[in-house]
Amino acid sequence: MPISVKDLTYTYNPGTPFETRALDGISLTINDGEFVGIIGHTGSGKSTFIQHLNALIKPTSGQVLVDGEDINESKEKAALRMRVGLVFQYPEYQLFEETVLKDVSFGPKNMGLSEEEATQSAKWALEKVGLGERYYGRSPFELSGGQKRRCAVAGVLAMHPEVLILDEPAAGLDPVGRREILDIIRAIHSEGTTVIMVSHSMDDVARLCERVIVLEKGKVALDGSCAEVFGQVEKLSAMGLTLPQAALLRDRLNKRGFDLPESIYTIEALSQALTEKLKTR
Amino acid sequence: MLNNITLGQYFPVDSPVHRLDPRTKILLTVALMVAIFVCKGFAGFGAIFLFILLCVRLAKLKLRFVLRGIKPIAVIVLLTFVLNLFLQSGGRVLWHWWIITITVDGLRTAVFMAIRLLMLVMGTQLLTLTTSPIALTDGLESLFKPLSKIGFPAHELAMMMSIALRFIPTLIDETNKITQAQKARGADFESGNLIRRAKAMLPLLVPLFVSAFRRADELAMAMEARCYRGGSGRTKMKPLKYKKRDLCAVGAYLAVLGAVLVLNIFKIGVL
Numbered sequence: 252m253p254i255s256v257k258d259l260t261y262t263y264n265p266g267t268p269f270e271t272r273a274l275d276g277i278s279l280t281i282n283d284g285e286f287v288g289i290i291g292h293t294g295s296g297k298s299t300f301i302q303h304l305n306a307l308i309k310p311t312s313g314q315v316l317v318d319g320e321d322i323n324e325s326k327e328k329a330a331l332r333m334r335v336g337l338v339f340q341y342p343e344y345q346l347f348e349e350t351v352l353k354d355v356s357f358g359p360k361n362m363g364l365s366e367e368e369a370t371q372s373a374k375w376a377l378e379k380v381g382l383g384e385r386y387y388g389r390s391p392f393e394l395s396g397g398q399k400r401r402c403a404v405a406g407v408l409a410m411h412p413e414v415l416i417l418d419e420p421a422a423g424l425d426p427v428g429r430r431e432i433l434d435i436i437r438a439i440h441s442e443g444t445t446v447i448m449v450s451h452s453m454d455d456v457a458r459l460c461e462r463v464i465v466l467e468k469g470k471v472a473l474d475g476s477c478a479e480v481f482g483q484v485e486k487l488s489a490m491g492l493t494l495p496q497a498a499l500l501r502d503r504l505n506k507r508g509f510d511l512p513e514s515i516y517t518i519e520a521l522s523q524a525l526t527e528k529l530k531t532r
Numbered sequence: 533m534l535n536n537i538t539l540g541q542y543f544p545v546d547s548p549v550h551r552l553d554p555r556t557k558i559l560l561t562v563a564l565m566v567a568i569f570v571c572k573g574f575a576g577f578g579a580i581f582l583f584i585l586l587c588v589r590l591a592k593l594k595l596r597f598v599l600r601g602i603k604p605i606a607v608i609v610l611l612t613f614v615l616n617l618f619l620q621s622g623g624r625v626l627w628h629w630w631i632i633t634i635t636v637d638g639l640r641t642a643v644f645m646a647i648r649l650l651m652l653v654m655g656t657q658l659l660t661l662t663t664s665p666i667a668l669t670d671g672l673e674s675l676f677k678p679l680s681k682i683g684f685p686a687h688e689l690a691m692m693m694s695i696a697l698r699f700i701p702t703l704i705d706e707t708n709k710i711t712q713a714q715k716a717r718g719a720d721f722e723s724g725n726l727i728r729r730a731k732a733m734l735p736l737l738v739p740l741f742v743s744a745f746r747r748a749d750e751l752a753m754a755m756e757a758r759c760y761r762g763g764s765g766r767t768k769m770k771p772l773k774y775k776k777r778d779l780c781a782v783g784a785y786l787a788v789l790g791a792v793l794v795l796n797i798f799k800i801g802v803l
Binding site: 344348 | 597706713716718719738742
C-alpha cells in the first residue's frame with residue numbers, strides 16, 4: 252500500500268494575520284515496507300505533513316494518494332485511518348478508558364469488530380508492546396510514563412495498520428522507556444509494516460531508519476538513504492540540525508586529517524573504519 | 533472548528549487603543565454596555581456602532597476579526613430575534629397564519645434586541661482583543677483593590693481570572709490534538725443521534741479533564757517554587773498610570789453617550 256504525495260501545500264489560518272504556510276509543494280512516495288525517518292527543525296511542517304497521510308488534515312492544494320486513490324475524495328476516511336495508523340506525539344494523553352484492555356480495544360471496536368474480536372485484537376497488540384495479562388484490568392492512568400506510551404501505541408496497533416506513523420515516539424521518556432519503545436517499533440517494522448517516524452533524535456533515526464526525509468520550511472530539503480543524508484554535513488548544519496553522534500565524530504576526525512568515508516553514520520561502521528585506518532597507519 | 537473562538541484571545545499589535553490603561557478600557561467597556569442598554573433607538577445604535585468602528589480602526593483590528601467573535605452567540609441572537617418576533621404584539625399586523633402573528637412592533641423589537649446583543653458582544657470583544665490577559669488582570673485587581681479592605685479577595689480573583697483566560701487557547705489546542713488522536717483511532721464525532729454523539733465525546737472529555745488537572749497541578753507547583761504568596765505587599769514592575777490618552781478615550785465615550793441621550797430625549801429614531 253504505497254503512499255504518494257503530490258504537490259502538497261497546506262496553509263494555517265488562511266486570510267488572517269496568523270496565516271502561515273506549513274507545507275509548500277511536497278511531492279514524494281513512500282513504498283511498502285520502508286522505514287522512513289522524518290527530521291526537521293521545530294515548525295518545519297513534520298507534524299502537519301504526517302496528519303495529511305491519513306486525511307486528518309485536508310490539504311489546501313495537492314493530493315495524497317494511498318494505493319493510488321486520492322484519500323480526500325474517498326468517503327471511507329475512518330477505514331483509511333485504520334489502515335494508516337497514526338500515533339501522535341505524547342499519545343498517552345489520549346488514554347481515557349477505565350482499563351488498559353478497554354482502552355486498547357477502542358480502535359478495533361470503532362472498526363466495527365465484535366466485542367470478542369476487538370478484545371482479541373487488543374490482547375494481541377498489548378502483547379506486541381510487552382504489556383502482559385496482569386495489566387489488562389489496570390487503569391491506564393496508574394501506569395508509568397513508558398507503560399502509558401506503550402499502551403497508547405498498542406491502541407493504534409490493535410487496528411492492524413499496514414502503515415504505522417509515529418510522531419516523536421520516544422519524546423520525554425527515560426532511557427529505558429526510550430529503548431523499549433524503539434525496540435517495539437523496530438520489531439513491528441521487521442514483521443512487514445511500513446513505518447514512518449518523526450524524530451528530533453538523529454541517533455534514533457540513524458539506528459532505525461533506512462530512508463531519511465528532511466523538511467525545511469515546509470519543503471523537502473533532503474531525501475535519501477541515511478548514508479546520503481547524514482553525509483551532507485554543511486547542508487544539515489545550515490538548517491540547524493545536528494548529525495548522529497557517530498557521524499559528528501566522523502566529521503570532526505575528517506577535519507583533523509582522517510579520510511573516513513562520508514557514508515558513515517553508525518557507531519559500528521565508524522569503529523570498524525577507524526580500526527582499519529589505525530591499523531594501516 | 534474551535535479556531536473560531538476569538539473570545540479571550542488577545543490580538544497583539546501596537547496601537548493607541550492597546551496602549552490605553554487597562555482600567556480605562558474595563559470601565560469604558562462597562563460604560564459602553566450601559567450606553568447600549570440606555571439607548572432606545574436605531575439612531576443611537578448607529579452612534580454606538582460608529583464608536584465601535586472607530587475603536588476597531590484605531591486598534592488596527594480587522595472588522596472581520598471582530599465579527600468572527602459573533603458566530604458563537606449567533607444561535608442566542610437568532611433565538612432572541614425569533615422569540616421577540618412572535619411574542620411581541622401591537623401595531624399593524626404584517627402577517628398572520630394560524631396562531632402566529634407578526635406585527636410591526638414585534639418586528640421592530642426583534643431587530644432592536646438582536647442589534648443590542650450584537651453590539652454588546654462586539655463592544656466587550658474590543659476589550660479582550662486589545663488588552664493582554666496580564667494587563668486585564670492588573671486592571672481588575674487595581675479596580676477592586678478598595679474592596680479588599682472589607683475582605684474581598686481582589687488579588688486572588690484577578691489571578692484566577694488571568695489563569696483561566698491564559699489557558700483558554702491552551703485547552704483549545706489540546707482539544708484539537710485529542711480530537712485528532714481519537715479520530716486516528718477511528719472515533720466518530722459527527723454522525724449518530726444526540727445520545728450517541730454525547731457518548732462519543734467521552735474519549736475527548738476524559739483526557740481533556742485529566743490534562744487540565746495535571747496542568748493545574750503543575751502550575752500550582754511552579755508558582756510555589758517561585759515563592760508566590762498572594763497579593764499582600766506585592767509590587768509591580770509596571771505600575772498602572774492614567775495618561776492623557778485615557779482622558780481622550782473617556783471624552784470620546786462621553787460624546788457618544790451624550791449623543792445617545794440627546795437622541796433618546798428628542799425621540800429621534802426611537803421606537
